Amino acid sequence: MATTAPSGVRGGHSPVDIPPMTHRQIMEALSGLLLGMFVAILSSTVVTNALPQIIGDLGGGQSAYTWVVTATLLSMTATTPLWGKLADLFSKKLLVQISLLIYAAGSVLAGLAQSTEALIACRVIQGVGVGGLSALAQIIMAAMISPRERGRYSGYLGATFALATVGGPLLGGVITDTEWLGWRWCFLVGVPFSLIALFVLQKTLSLPVVKRPVKIDWTGAFLVSAAVSLLLIWVTFAGDRYAWLSWQTAAMIGGALAFGLAFVYVESRASEPIIPLRLFRNRTITLASLASLFVGVSMFAGTVFFSQYFQLARGESPTMSGVMTFPMIGGLFLSSTLSGQLITRTGRWKSWLVSGGALVTAGLALLGTIRYDTDYWLVALHMTVLGLGLGMVMQNLVLCVQNQVAPQDLGAASSVVTFFRSLGGAIGVSALGAILSTRITHHVETGIADLGPRGAGLGEGGTAGGGIPDLTVVPEPMRTVLEGAYGHGVADVFFYSAPFALVALVLMIFIKEVALKNHQTPDPVARKS
Template sequence: MSHRQIVRALTGLILGLFVAILSSTIVSNALPKIISDLHGGQSAYTWVVTAALLSTTATTPLWGKLSDLFSKKLLVQLALVIYVVGSLVAGLSQNAGMLIACRVVQGIGAGGLTALTQVIMAAMISPRERGRYSGYLGAAFALGTVGGPLLGGVIVDTDWLGWRWCFYVGVPFAIIALIVLQKTLHLPVARRRVKVDWAGAFFVTAAVSLLLVWVTFAGDKYDWISWQTYAMLAGALLLVLVFVLVESRASEPIMPLRLFRNKTISLTSVASMFVGTGMFGSTVFLSQYFQLARGESPTMSGVMTIPLIAGLFLSSTVSGLIITRTGRWKAFLVSGGVLLTGGLALLGSMRSDTPYWHLALFMALLGLGVGMMLQNLVLAVQNQVGAADLGAASSVVTFFRTLGGAIGVSALGAVLGNRVTHYVADGLAALGVKSTGESAGAIPDLATLPAPVRHVVESAYGHGAGDVFLVAAPVAFLALLLVIFIKEVPLKTASGLQQAAGVPGHAEQTSAVPAQASAAETLAETAAETAEAVGVAAPVIPLPAEGTAIHGQVRGSEGAGVERATLTLISLTGRQLGRASTRADGGYELIAPGAGSYVLIAAADGHQPQASTVVVGEEPVPYDVVLAGTSGLSGTVVAEATGIPVAGAMVVVTDVRGEVLATGGTGADGAFGFEDLPAGDFTLAVNATGYRPAALPVEVAGNGPTHVEVPLRAGARLQGTVLGGTARTPLPEARVTLIDAAGNVVATATTGADGAYAFGDLDAGEYSLVAGGYPPVATQVTVGNGAAAGPEAGSEAGSAEGFDVELKHPEG
């Protein structure tokens, strides 16, 4: 898709995402007023937020899986309709229970919008280019996050509107998004029989709900260590085990367990949960802090959070552009983890009288960290999976992030409630007033409190909010530790739709697609562009129920079957006719609609894609495919004299123009390796401490990794003692200079108290040794192939050249 087509298609998605963000942020500054009017307490305050996060968490995997089975466009429109219905009814709420139920419906719609936006972006845009467009999503996220609280504050502060308009105001945006999506989003649809895993969705929802109920009421309705805690934790664990059992047997699981065999997906999912806990679980209480600890209006509390949103917008936009340009993303995850942890820890020191500029700086750091991690965690996972699992994998990360947020809001809400109750009781006791505890969980109205009591309440909420951030900081630190262990994989250059057509794409190997595949891809793109130009949807691709079978095996160059290779059958005009994945033995089967010539495209991770023409008649056609491995370079660095592996050597690969393509170091076994190098001629340069540098030409083949062995010659060593005077005593602080045969100064040294000097890592040859202190003496020295660095350096044993120099005044 061209840039113009992508931007047009993203317009409706961005509007939908803005609606989803608006629904979760617009109530943040209005909640104190809403809960007060509906006669709710701190528990209701927490559950208005948690209910939406819970329903979003539970339905995110379902939305993601449905996007792999149904029309993504239809699903995102359905999510918008659900959101509109939930919003309209929420505005009519008469009590806190009704509002919480409506927030559940809103969360279902918002979960679809957030999950499907990521899935559709991945289908249209390659991982390498996705960072460029993630900036647009970051802008929508920032606008919704900063505009929501501001808009909610203005609505609450406006008498003739009232807080109910906080739920109505997003409806026009949702309707506009529906219309825009209908006109601009055109994606091909592969229709097939579907089976929704309703049992999996039920058990994961039940497990999460039970866990959140326990977190919410522990420490309030019952002790943390009590029979209720044991019962709920055991019940949640049992439900999780049942969920795992159901998923392992489901034909279309909402959360395929095989995805977690990938280390990156496992680490990223858990890290996302911790990020969600630190982000949602702490920032949701900022508005409560500004209104109840500093006495600000809802509108001003939204204005005061602008540094947080500015940091988020800046880091998400800039990091996306840099990732698109460089293809590197791990540094931003690590940096984001550091900033997120630091920002939360610093906010843990805030109190009701903390200077605002301190808070602004701390919030900016927190926003920078969130912006670097939020989108890039999803990007890291999407880069690891094929097109068939794109929706499920994307929703897994979103699921764990919102799960962490839901747990964080519940747990940290309980922390805030307990700490505020404690601090209020202590403050009132200091005033000589005994707390009755009757309104311990209620949201106070500061305007009705006497000045001394108001000061106690403000101080309690300021200190309690600081405790919330202090608890969230270690959770963010755990996310930082996890992302450090994620292996950085170069971003692919093919979108999800291209991968579905058999063109996977790699960051360093974009020219490896055979000419037939490129031609077919061009035809397919031309057809899609033509459809959009005339304003109609891209053609739906039904899979034929009857036809002629094409079957066979996909093998690697070594002869073994390739599992989970993707095969795509297209017509000579570029239309997709069928797609299949290979079994564990590499076997596959496709159905051609009838006799004729077709193009069969085969692709698999770690292999070069291949396209070939298949002629189909009336009988089934056996057709095997052999995929060559991707090019790569590996080898071992050894000492020339002994053959011992050299650890810690620096290895550099340059092309014929001298451009550095890859760098790395050798391990304890002296081995090194570089994956996904294009075939061609390169220069391999190696250097290590105590050895002479080496460079050699290398030809990387196109049919698999190339292995080389690099011998390093040990450097010679020249050492000795400078003697002075007639007594020939060791001379300290004498200047010794070594000059090669061309007159170049190779090295200089100053003798120590024992008069000793030493030069290491020398080439064999003729040198001039000049010593000064007394009248200088110049002597010719011949250096052979001695030891690399002498026995004291710990390298292999060898001889060292010894040469003493005598200095004295001339006689007479």
């Protein structure tokens, strides 16, 4: 039986009954989908512990360090709404396969890059593929599984996220520490995984394809990409290459606002908008999207900057840097799988969402107190709190939105939440990276001043111009100054992230809980692919 579309969501298509998939069929299809999702997450996490060496070998500084991460997030963010819209119009199976091929091509090129500029450009290509994988994983899962059952399977997605998040840095560390491999294999290692996922999806995934006229809003896609790009370029270089209050800031913010307003104007008149503005008449979608924006800052801050803390503040190897993040990933794995199972059993999700937001806020605030010499058991405890919170929040924000929309808007609505989360992450990594560079310089200057006469002539210990220092060749007492600066600087980043998590928590409190449906809403007239 067809269901009536919720308020603010378009209906009007004649549905057909599509037999529900069995648990075995779902798990077979999910095997390739989860492998593809694993690849998407791996692309970001596998390089985190290798970044200090990568940037050092290619001669980059802190801004290049940040942009190697941000470039992927930028293209991922800008293309996510487009992938979501394409999923409402074309074969979801074909699209996820295309995104895997784009990711593989970008990975090969990144592995061959000879400069930070070339590497950043290749990471942009990777990000286009990752944007497709991230958006389509949620969309395909929603197309296969009813909202009530989706909590259970979302737990598997959360577990995959945890595995890739913990396995990526560890794998990247081992690759970097293995002389006959080297850091280039951090990019190449994802290629065979993507090809295996491509083959598995071809064999196991069969989904309905909507049959209706296709018209892509390319103007909207360009405008949203331009707005996001200008915003990210501004927050990356503000405070470094130009002042926060400067004509460059005014020009970039003004340009981003102009592109944003033009995007809203175009979307309000497009027959097939990238982001249907009518979706935001639904309070749940609006609040969940805004909460995802602020959660994105917290999520990526917790995965990007730990490598600098453990390697540059505590002197650990890339491999051990990955091992030492286990507590955060263990918490994420536990809470995502457990909350998914219990949500399926009860149909209730809001208490998990709010509890997760509270834990993320507390975890970031606690991590804001760490220093280079803080006992590891205490750092591990703080990381566990953050991981528990992220596991409860990430998938459930998408789930509560998917429970509110009609089938023809499933792709667009799911990608909206993913888009805002990626946007928050991209802006967060860029802005926090700029803040980290400034704070490290401040703490180095303070540390040198505290040395008194011994600090005279020590300079900035290799941090001038935002460079990444090689602590193995830095003599005492400068090494201790640098370790203290990086420990305090990374802690400052976590501390500044906590208010964003608090805003997300407040937004989630106001989301109205609607019990998850026990059935899957049938799609419009469709054929199998």
